[in-house]
Amino acid sequence: MHQAAGQALDFDLTDPAVKANPYPVLARLRESQPIYWSTALKGWVLTRHADVKHVLVQPRQFSSVRIQPFLDHMRARGLDALAEVGESVTKWVVFTDPPYHTKLRPVLNQAFLPAIAGMGPFIRETVDTLLAKISDRDRFDLMEDFAVPLPTMVIVRMFGLPSGDAIRIKHWSDELASFIAGSRLDPQKAERSTHAIRAMRDYFTEAVRQRARHRGEDVISRMITFGEKAAVPFTEEEYVQTCTLLIFAGHETTTDLIGNGIYHLLRNxxxxxxxxxNPERIDGAIEELLRYDNPAACLVRVTLEDTAIGGQAIRKGERVFCMVLAANHDSAVFADAETLDLTRKARGSLSFGFGLHVCLGAPLARLEGRIAIPALLARFPNLKIATEDLIWRDAYVVRGITSLPVIAGARAAV
Ligand code: HEM
Structure with a gap:
């Protein structure tokens, strides 16, 4: 039986006021119904840090293979058109369990992680180029002009793809986002996602074939080199879908780290x-900005067997929504959790997930944040938010601002 008391709380993550600031409603849930059945989401919403962590460390009980239940949910709403997109993303490491995850992840670690360290100079150069373009403007859009292009350009470079392709790659990825992260799917979005996944499949099939013939130092070449050596070698389809995932995962969240981060700094x-x-405090600042308002808002799992969380029975096949935003604000772990405190010592934020699926790109995201945020602040010592009338992403699994107009103010000499 699902708790009837759940209806007492007005929990609607699509409400614009809740999207703008979900923390009060999440705090009320955490205090009164930390394991809450949402009729809208048709799943359990977890808001306590301990419960979220409990789920993330038990992949054999709480599965990441969550696309099929999601497609079933969509089909019930008449959105069959998403089947092709769903089929394509089932090979994304983030949507897999062991033993398949155990095949994919080590190859990704080998292909991707060593490539990050050398990216510093390119990130700096790209940040400088983007800042140069806005340096004489009185107003600009922090998202469109800075936070959006940077991570796309970085990941395109890591893949050894032509920089001129960044715009269309970003466009496909955005269209796909309405499937992966959208909260309100409609037939038009379904069609655009399908078109995007086909375009990405064609594009990366070509790139993979080209790298298979001529290896370079880029991530795709490295993935093929390590994928061939795997106990069960990677198929072309696996390379292609992994490229799609890395492109997708590699920029949206990092964009939101920069966007949410600057937004909260300007408000504090x-x-x-x-x-x-104290610019040397940037590492701790990045961690705290992520804790305070994390781009990965919610992680979804599907229960593989009847179980219980915090005394609440959860049935096999039910979906569990791990609210990272709420876990990161749990006062059981973080004193004065609702306050942004860049000097905070407490560790334990779940911003990059935890356990088996912990974020592959965390070192890259941190590096981009460490370079981009101080450089922007140094260039614009009087930066101000132009309006508080902001539109937050229409999604409950990711959290970010779609556009952040800012007033440059008097700026530093370069
Ligand atoms: C601030 C930026 C980022 C945040 C907040 C973030 C957050 C996360 C979280 C919470 C997970 C766990 C998902 C789950 O358990 O279901 C995850 C997984 C993942 N992230 Fe990130 N991420 C960021 C940037 C990146 C970047 C730059 C990449 C690089 C391409 C990346 C690639 C991945 C991949 C491949 C996984 C799946 C790992 C697996 O399933 O084993 N992420 N990320």
């Missing part, structure tokens, strides 16, 4: 001043 002037005066 004493914290901003602290960082400006």
């Amino acid at each position: 002037p004493e914290q901003l001043a602290l960082l400006r005066e």
Whole structure:
């Protein structure tokens, strides 16, 4: 039986006010119904840090193979058109369990992680180029002009793809996002996602075939080199879908780290001043900004057997929504959790997940944030938010601002 008391709480993540600030409603849930049956989501919503972690460390009980249940849910709403997209993304490592995950992840670690360390100079150069383009503007859009292009350009470079392809790759990825992260799917979005996944499949099939013939130092070449050596060698389809995943995962969340991060710094002037005066605090600042308002808002799992969480029976096949946003604000782990405190010592934020699926790209995201945020603040010492009337992403699994108009103010000499 699902708790009837659940209806007492007005929990609607699609409500614009809740999207703008989901923390009060998540805090109420955590206090009164930490394991809450949402009729809208048709699943259990977990808001306590301990419960979220409990689920993430037990992949054999809480499966990441969650596309099929999602497609069933969509089909019930008449969105059969998404079947092709669903089929394609089932090979994404993030949607797999062992033993298949155990095949994919080590190859990704080998192909991707060593490539990150050398990206510093390119990230710096790209940040400088983007800043140069806006340096004489009185107003600009922090997202469109800075936070969106940077991670796309970085991941395109890591893949050894032509920089001129970044715009269309970004476009496909955005169209796909309405399937992966959208909260309100309609037939038009389904069609656009299908078109995007086909275009990406064609594009990366060509890139993989080209790298198979002529290896370079890029991530795709490295993936083929390590994928061939796997106990069960990778298929072409696996390379192609992994490229699609890395492109997708590699930029949206990092964009939101920069966007959400700058937004909260500008709204917390004493914290901003602290960082400006102590730039060496940037590493801790990135961790705290991620804890405070994380781009990965919610992680979904499907229960593989009847179980219980915090005394609440959960049936086999039911979906569990792990609210990272709420876990990261749990006062059982973080004192004064609702306050942005760049000097915070407490560790334990679940911003990059935990356990088996812990984020592959965390070192890259941190590196981009460490370079991009201080450079922007240094270039614009008087930056201000132009409006509080912001539109947050229409999604409950990711959290970010679609556009952040800012006033440049007097700027630093370069
Ligand atoms: C601030 C930026 C980022 C955040 C907040 C973030 C967050 C996360 C989270 C929470 C997970 C766990 C998903 C789950 O358990 O279901 C994850 C997984 C993953 N992330 Fe990230 N991520 C970020 C940037 C990146 C970047 C730059 C890449 C690189 C391409 C990346 C690639 C991945 C991949 C491949 C996985 C799946 C790992 C697996 O299933 O074993 N992420 N990320």
